[in-house]
């Protein structure tokens with residue numbers, strides 16, 4: 221199928237799904253979100269109090285991060301006038317800043333200061349689309365005043381007698397990540413806020429000219445990174461990537477249709493052509509005789525050419541994951557392909573079907589070597605060796 225007809229087919233199937241799902245679109249609003257009273261200003265007061273501290277810990281987005289600032293400004297230009305400081309509502313002091321700590325988070329202060337940690341900024345690199353995926357989400361949090369919603373919801377739970385220890389409701393500080401201290405209700409509410417921010421962020425991206433596929437591309441990149449440092453990221457508080465992909469499928473379709481309407485020539489949009497997105501499903505491991513069969517179902521978007529699936533092993537001691545180690549292995553790269561490691565198996569696939577399955581035959585020696593090495597991770601790489609997706613090898617066969 222040529223690129224045009226495959227686009228038409230995709231558009232038509234998107235339309236069909238939309239027709240079937242249109243009825244329930246509006247039932248997905250936050251049902252238990254308290255209204256923000258018109259005289260509520262605690263969020264802005266808190267932001268003003270913390271502003272000097274946040275500024276001291278960060279630098280303006282310039283130099284190698286100037287591309288982020290450009291995208292930031294383009295996204296802001298799409299906000300309705302009511303959010304752009306002229307309304308009776310809060311006045312946002314939009315600014316993009318970088319926290320040079322190498323971490324992978326982004327967060328926003330209620331006054332419109334958006335902070336991106338340098339690890340995440342580096343991950344986005346020169347890709348305007350990935351920057352748009354990060355920033356549209358944070359801008360949406362600010363415009364929706366999610367800090368205030370979260371604060372008010374917490375207060376309503378407390379007045380109902382629940383005990384929640386969250387510390388200073390200052391900002392997205394450590395308390396945001398401390399999910400253990402949150403009640404189940406609070407956790408659910410915060411995840412709901414995240415999904416909503418993704419959903420509205422997708423539409424903001426589409427309007428500003430960034431293909432919505434950059435959002436799952438970012439999620440999958442972070443998922444691949446998170447394997448090494450699962451608990452360090454603030455995104456731990458966020459719903460898991462699989463859950464986000466699932467919850468957002470309808471929002472993707474809506475935003476994609478809007479993008480295609482506004483930007484018929486994708487390559488000429490501010491974000492350029494959409495990225496390759498690989499949705500790797502949960503792999504299965506089966507034993508047949510002395511052979512193990514590892515099956516990895518996957519689906520690819522915007523792929524012309526092939527992707528490479530890599531299964532790699534790690535050393536398991538005392539049942540702990542090799543990724544718990546202090547010095548976790550890096551994801552595979554083009555470099556490791558040149559000197560094929562014995563602990564890696566590789567396979568190319570064109571991933572042309574929405575039900576592509578890649579199968580690896582592993583014998584017992586492969587499955588678990590004397591040294592305790594076990595196949596633990598599955599990566600999908602693009603033609604340049606960059607990681608597109610990651611999945612875990614199941615621990616138990618079925």
Ligand SMILES: [Zn+2]
Pocket residue numbers: 357361414417
């Ligand atoms: Zn968020």
